[in-house]
Amino acid sequence: MRIYKVGGAVRDRLLGIPVTDIDWVVVGATTEEMLAKGFRPVGADFPVFLHPKSGEEYALARTERKSGRGYGGFTFHASPEVTLEEDLIRRDLTINAMAEDDQQNLTDPYHGQRDLEARLLRHVSPAFAEDPLRVLRVARFAARYAALGFTVAPETLELMRQLSESGELEALTPERSWKEISRALMEDQPQVFIEVLRACGALKVLMPEVDALFGVPQPPAHHPEIDTGAHTLSVLEQAALHKQPLTVRWACLLHDLGKGLTPEEEWPRHIAHEFKGLKLIKAVNERFKAPRDCQELAMLVGEYHTHGHRALELKPSTLLELLQSFDIYRRPHRFEEFIAACEMDARGREGLEQRSYPQADYLRGAATAARSIAVQPLLEKGFKGPELGEAIKRERLKALKAYKEQV
Structure with missing residues (x-):
């Protein structure tokens, strides 16, 4: 029995960034041997065990073979004969296909360290194209490591494009897709996730409503960046810079979907885009089975974000209707998140990233005034x-x- 640290723990140590989760692979062992040493089994599909003291995951070395569509369409084989190299080749990226023993001796059969130095996200083998979830995973890693200069290798992007065109992405379950999307949105540069999905054609398949925003102009007086898709990416970037929670980031991504429905002859104006976009926001929410708080905030921000921007001009009756819509008396936190999303929208414009947003304090004051009425x-x-x-x-x-x- 030989035990190796694998994947992200090795990658992040070599990058010099904090290691959070540690995964281990066990070569040359059987399930019976693991149980005899006190490990607790947890894997339903393949042998994964929890260490009796640390609780960390230890998986038996295994191979896999494509046996159906989608993320779950694989048959796994684990036995003492499976080598470390055979286990590593089934992984997604070369930078995730390295292992080290307890002396930090590196096993790197697929040149992950070289790609780390070159700042490249490159697939390990052609088997990459068998798992559609990897399109989302690579885009997520691109968002995570963009600040370090990482980009997706051209040949890997081409494989991702082939996967996007194959129909395999439609086989992903809403739960698996949401898990990757939500994690990606919480990375430091979530806009890169959307950019990579768009570059390989996956955005058009997964979120055609967001993809449709690119190339749609807006009035330059309000939007110096002009392109609605570029604006959406900037809003998402601002949300990350200001450490906004997932609910706000999801609302920022979807807030302008209605502009994708504006007829070209009406460009660059987008009359009533707030209301037109609601059915699209609802469709995206349902497609990925987003959590209820994310769904609700996205709908409310989509409908009312222009009210937020015009807060100082609103009549008291309109202001009251806005506050009632958010149920500020029982759910004050949701209104705070709405204000945050509006501010990110205002800042997500070329050259206006540092602008002040007096509407935020005005809206908070209005909420306080309304809440001050005693029953x-x-x-x-x-x-x-x-x-x-x-x-x-x-x-x-x-x-x-x-x-x-x-x-």
């Missing part, structure tokens, strides 16, 4: 049922009028 005095005056609701609404409207005059 108890109205109850004491005898209001109840629908009349109580109307009385609360009147008082909140009064408070917003006073707030607007004061500001």
Whole structure:
């Protein structure tokens, strides 16, 4: 039995960045031997075990063979005869196909260290094209390591293009796709994830609604970058720079989908794009079974982001309707995320990345004014049922009028 550290732990150590997760591969062992040493089995499809003390994952060396469509269409074979090199060749990228023993002696049969130095994301073998999930994984790694200068090798991008055109991406389950998308959006440069998917044709397959934004012009007075797709990438970049949560980043990606539906003869204006985009946002949400909080914020930001930008001009009645739509009384956090998404949208424009956004504090103040209305005095005056609701609404409207005059 020989044990090796593999994959990301080796890669990140060589890059000089913190190692978070450690995976191990065990060569020359059987399931029975692992159980005898106290390892606990966890793998349903192939032999993976948890270390009795550290809880880290140890997998028996294995080979795999394509046996069906999609990410799960593989047959695995694990036995003591499988070599380390045979286990490593089934991995996606050369930089993830290195191993080291307990003395940090490197096993690198597919030149991962060379590609690390060249800052290249390159596939290990032609078998890369058998797993459609790898298109998303490579795009995610490109987003993660973009700041270090990594790019996708041309021949790997070509394989990703072939996969995108093969129909295999449609075999991915919503759950697997969302797991990669959500992780990619939380990388330091999530816009690179979208750029790589677009470069290999995968964006058109997975999110045609986002792909359709590229080449669609906007008024240069408001959008110096002009192209709607370029603007979306910039908004996503700003969301990452400002350490926004996944909900905000997802909303930023989808907020302008309605502009992809504007007839060319109406360009560069996009009248009512907020409402037109809602059915597209809903479709993307459902396609990937995004979590409920992500779905809800994306819909609300899509519908109301221009209200956010025009906050200082809104009539008190319109402002109250906006606050009611977000249920600021029970869910104040969601309104904060809306404000954040609006600010990222305002900053995601060429040359305007450092602009101030006074609408943010104005909206927070309006929410505070509306929330300041106490219900108890109205109850004491005898209001109840629908009349109580109307009385609360009147008082909140009064408070917003006073707030607007004061500001």
